[in-house]
Amino acid sequence: MADPVATTLTLEAVRRSDIADDAAHVLTDGDAWLIASQNNDGGWSADPWSDDFITAMVLEYLTRRASLLAQVDGFLLMSRGFFRKAEELALEGGANNRRLAAIASVHAFEMFLYGVFEKREDLGLSAFKENGVETLGPREALRALQDGLKRTGALAPSSKLSYRDELSSLTSRRDGIIHRAQEISKAEVDAGLSCVRKFIGTFGRSLLNLNLLQ
Structure with missing residues (x-):
């Protein structure tokens, strides 16, 4: 029984x-x-x-x-944490919270990419530059994943990685916040979070068989 x-x-x-x-x-x-x-x-x-x-x-x-969420560690755990923090900051509202939400959302997809590189050894990718100390950064990591998927045949040679343009734009907005104290609107933050969620959801399932954010 x-x-x-x-x-x-x-x-x-x-x-x-x-x-x-x-x-x-x-x-x-x-x-x-x-x-x-x-x-x-x-x-x-x-x-x-x-x-x-x-x-x-x-x-x-x-x-x-x-x-209940899948148990993860390392980069993937950081990705989930950054995304949850971005959501919290966006809900709290206010100019500075929106800035911080945008920054956290970029960290969320960046850490996710590093987690993919770590878990999917067949892609032949690393989160680190040749010096073995510095991480690639979000834009270079997006390009690396695109190249890795093309190399393994998972992405057609003429295709572009889904959401790459939107996430690159979000990264540019983050850079403006960090280096020039620019503001970001609620609509921009919401759109960025939605894109990051879709990106992590899509590639979490297809590359890791994982629903990281659920």
Whole structure:
């Protein structure tokens, strides 16, 4: 007989893994089983665990399941963190928060690119320049990914990397903020965040089988 504790822990692990999208049917069936196994009093039971412990665990999972993100580290974790911070700053509003949101959004896709280079060794790309100390920077990293995808046949020779122009423009706006204290409008910040989300979502799934931002 299935155990609600083991089932809950397994479902959470799958949702946090890089196979969550491919295992959608498993998650759906598992969630349905958990709900169907609920006692008449609204709780869950299984030996040797106390009902209170199991019920709290299952309810916490069911409440948080949609927001569970794949476990990542290094550059990819930084990418997620920068993007979340950019969203927070954009929501808070104000001229300076918009500047900081734009800067954070560029860091988000830049760190994502470095994470791809690290995880996809077959692309033959590095986050670092030849001196092994300095990172490429967002524009050069975009170009590197485009060249790497063309080299492996994933992108046609005459094609351009999706969102490259928009992200390059966002990087230029960031440079203006850093070096000339320029302002950026709410519409520009929102458009930039939307583009970064689409870029990370598209290439996270196609290159890493990962829904980084969910």
